[in-house]
Amino acid sequence: MLRMLHSEIIKRTLRVPEPSGRPGDGTATARRFDAALLTVGYTCSTDLLRHLAALRPEDVLAAAEPVLSAVREAVGDHVEHNVYFTDFPENVPDTAQFWLECLAGALADPDTRTESVLGDALLAGGPLDLLALPEYGRYQHDFDTLLSLREPFVAGAKDRVGVLHLGRPLAEETRALYLDLAAGPLPLGEDDLVLLELLAAECVDGEQPERIPVRENRAVVNRARLAEGRAPLVDTVTDVLRLACALSDGDVTLDRPTRFRSFRRSERRALMAALEGVVGGSRAKLGDVVRHRERFKRLGERLHPHEYPALADAREVFAVARGETRVRGFNARVEAAFADGDTGRVLDLLATAPGTLVRGVDRILRQCSEEEAARVAATVDARADQVAPRVLVSAREHLAARRSEGIARMFVNQRSRAWVVRDRRDPLPAGRVGPVVTALDAAIARRLPRFDRVLVDEAVRTVAVPRSGKGVAGGVGVLPRGSAMPVDGERLRFFVHWRQEARRTDLDLSVQLLNADFAGAGQVSWTNLKGEGMAHSGDIVEAAEGATEMIDLDLARVAGDVHHVVPQVLLYSGEGFLELAESFFGFMTRDGEQDGMPFEPGTVRAKSDLRGGSRIALPLVFSRVEGGGWIARWLHLFMSGSPAFNRVEDTGVSTGVLARALVERDPFTVGDLLGMAERDGARVAPFDAGEPVEEAVPEGERWAYVGLERPDSLPEGTEVFTARELGALLPD
Template identity: 30%
Template structure:
């Protein structure tokens, strides 16, 4: 079973057999898949029918195991109240209190016994399994290698898995350029990771390594560190061939000393592993630069020149220096426009170099200036790193003239249209209006592994189900682990109303399944949200919160995941019905408090957050002590001005296609449920950014 293709495309690779099974065999297999909400396509059914019974059984076991793990159905769910939610609804406040009291004293594991439940009445959230090919797996790897935005942890794992399985094929499939430096490090490190690293492979990869910082990132990737360089990495020992390869690349780099100075502490630590002095005869320039670095000799580098010019309000000199690095100029446009006495010089200089700025940066700058002139309550920052952090501060920027903002945004738009026009034509193209709710994947560095990977800030429509059932499952590590599932409740203007949590099990049409404080064999908690009841009480927002009450970071747990289901008959079927799971995501960040998702009950949309709060209070790690952060994150993410997929695809169609009003009239379809979809993140990053 190819996990990469199954998870990303809902496809399986299955070789044709030489037999012909009766209809009963295929029907039985499909009946068993029904409970998980999966249907086999006609082509897959036809292929299964050609297998022998032994092959069908082996295929079914591999498939069902993989699908159950994807949905979270591979674990046993036993909440404190085994007849949740009806049992919780019947219990009085006194009964809930007393049951919790006994549970915390270790005198009660479960409240009563589970009673037979009626058969499931919910309609599954159907997903179709298609027949796939090895060529599609190869295409996924090529798209990941050509991506122009940093990998998520899941992307990195898939690249490493593919390279481990198909090392020489991966080398031959590499595109001419690996545009994202962080991704380059992951790919190169994966190709060099085996014990028998060949000189020919090092030589072939050398054309992709162009700066000293590339070499540093590769060394970090070899030690499974943070290739964004946001956090330091503890370097391990390298074999002599690996040391020679890294030093050989360094020797060929221009501006080597300036690059070394940008990350001096990291290079000093890495030099302890590379031993450049031992190879001074072979790599004299590198050895000399490391000696200067240790001696504290410094050059007045590029950034120092820019900062000195800005400190003196000499915008003209700053522009002259920044012209050499258009991407850096684009990132500093706002600061230059605020300081300049002749803003037309800023516009003209940027217009001259905009064609050399990368597509992701142009899109972000365009969106920034499209919203810059209007007053905003908050400025929102999503810093790089391996934890999904978000900073929101009051917007106190000096206002900019609307015409200036429009001119800078137009420079970006014209450069993008000219660039896209040089790409192959799209022909008749359809763009789904719903894509305006999905954001462009500029960076997925800290994105959680999920059933369907989306970009933070994207909005997904809710089904017609009247109950949202959140769930989490975890297991103890080296000590007792207590994970708390909670929901913060807000009104129309994001005013706080109440919380459903272990200390408040029922409120405003929401019910908690009970707090479990120890999970030696695994534990689970649930929260049901009755949408209609909440709307009648003036509730708009429900924010899903997960806190590690016992204080362990999620990355230190052996297993912890969460998600939500859409239920129409919550008392039917099992408490955990995998066929109704809409999203399931792993919790593995280096934090103790996570906000995975928020539900907008008015618009009937799920707002994808995937944020970890890194600062925790002095006392209990629970939602009550983090409400200020929860409220701020909700305000920031619900009003986030970011580039949408609709905007990106519209620019492509304007440049190299023409719009049509229906998907069946189009040669190229951009839509939520067909063609190029919001979950095709590697392809979007490789082909459209």
């Protein structure tokens, strides 16, 4: 448990929990450790190197091993990335030629030639299963052989070098991570919720967050509180429902049904008491029961409400669920007002539910008159401070795009499955949208912390302001959906690695090429091993110990009619992404003179776990920039696909539509937030680690650094917001 937490802290924060040991001279050992880190794309900060140098060499070695292991896993270097073609990306054969060579090899082998699956097909002149050929899809060499055949890697000035900083003792770092996750303003992904549950149990006796704004996070923390005999933190009946789901190891997001287990008597009493407190404080809270009527009915079967005659308000929750007590829910009253066309009544109702007001502002503006639009903007302005910042950002981004005629509307569920429909709505008049956007901008600006000076890594300006951690898998260099980053290198190399749990699994890495109109312009996959400036490392269909596929792109040689490149990971057969023991995607950038192994951790720009419930993953789209160069945009999308045998030839139209829906969207970015901070009086300036700055923040001032990663030479006292903490720029 402690080792796992130690590793998670390093990967998430790039802080090394303070290594302990006896005083000594570990200078030489610390430098060797730093040199080893550089091969993985990291280096020690000055403080961390100084701390290690003051320990005995044996203590430095003891501290170095788990740190090196954590960062290697973070970039995907903890596994052996073998490829089928040993000299990839050079000398990759033509696809048909390669298949013929595999067939010739099979026919030359007497044992294979007599196998019925091959012999019958040849005699009958029927279709031939490539998987029956012994040389197809199976490594013909081990990793050591690959290593012996490759030229040494030539390090480049553009290779990624992240900085590891000295942290606090492990116990303090653990508490800090718990508080960050529990009190964070954004919903967490599935893996983060699992981690929060472990941290909540570990930190239940320590400091607790003053407020837990995200309901799913609250349910996870409440489970730990209940295990220690403490009352849960709830203020809605849905909070209690989420807690019951957590106790049953179900889905606290309520996205999927939960099969409630039999609760212990103490748990039933605690849940009933929580419902009694919520409904007793406000009978209007019973309206939420209607939204989850079936779930409450199933919960009532496990709680035995009749055993608690003194808890009349809690028992009424289940009477409403069974339909014995009629409650006209809030949503029903709002819908009735919409149906009557009574915008004034709609606003009066939604003013009591500001979050619902902001989420539904598009619908209100479509219905209201020009005269009523001013009241809509005024109501939003008056209530926006009570709305979660992520909801404000989402509404602001949405409305900014509604002033022009839409081509497509993209929908993404909580598990990142995406679909697109044609937008048949008329554009909203600028006179209606403008005042509401102004009100939303003002509300967002009011949420920003007040800084005297903001130091900025300019690369962060095009990062989309995060609105949720759901569907965004963990890894290195992973950014929120819609974020754009320049591609810094002459060659792109995509990679996917997977390790099956129980069944033979075949994932296929492919690239869909699109023209300026997002129509198909070619593909590279196991059915087309090479194209102009592109090469596939070879299809792997059987590798019980793990498999890797790669695709290399020489950006200068990519055909001129190709404007967008969309890498995909498709499930051809076997276990899904959530079933596999491990699966991740990433990309590297290299310059022309760099050789080395197919996978070099120092060139990895991003590595993301594949955690979607669908069968086709679309991690990013790469697009040409007018005037030269390429940019990468994060998609974090999944398509449902077929149960098996998915191929890139069948995904072209859907891929183009999804890529277009995101590329043509104008996201609300960190640069927009920095502009707001500057208008509010902050001195916003680029940060250059090579230029001298003050050693410490001047007394009485508040400084911040906003960037992708924390540099080594910030003034002491500077508040830091890196890619993982950007959500904290807009506290709830």
